[in-house]
Amino acid sequence: MEIVTDADGPVMAKDIARALGRELTQGKVEPVPGQLRELAGRGWLARTGAGRYLPR
Template sequence: MGVEVLASEYRRIMEIVADADGSVMAKDVARALGRELTPGKVEPVREQLRKLADQGRLTRTGAGRYLPR
């Protein structure tokens, strides 16, 4: 299934990861989404990244970094 089946924020996260020059961390994605870089704003993004990796849509590398599949 393509990204069109994902909720809009998940699609945006996929775009951010795909457009990045290399791997990204949750705080990088949170910043690109316009969120504050506080734990309460970054942790939900980290969970969304994990879900996308668990679905096989992203690759999780060491140290909590993510790459497009």
């Protein structure tokens, strides 16, 4: 949440993975979109049509 709220604009899963210090390989980035969708489903984040996320 903090990474998304501190960003200057919408963020992608790859941006979140990079900020968490993960390698940008498919196996390390792959879980992030699901986690972001879950937060959006709970109403904590807003998802744009391009798969980017913003704070609510």
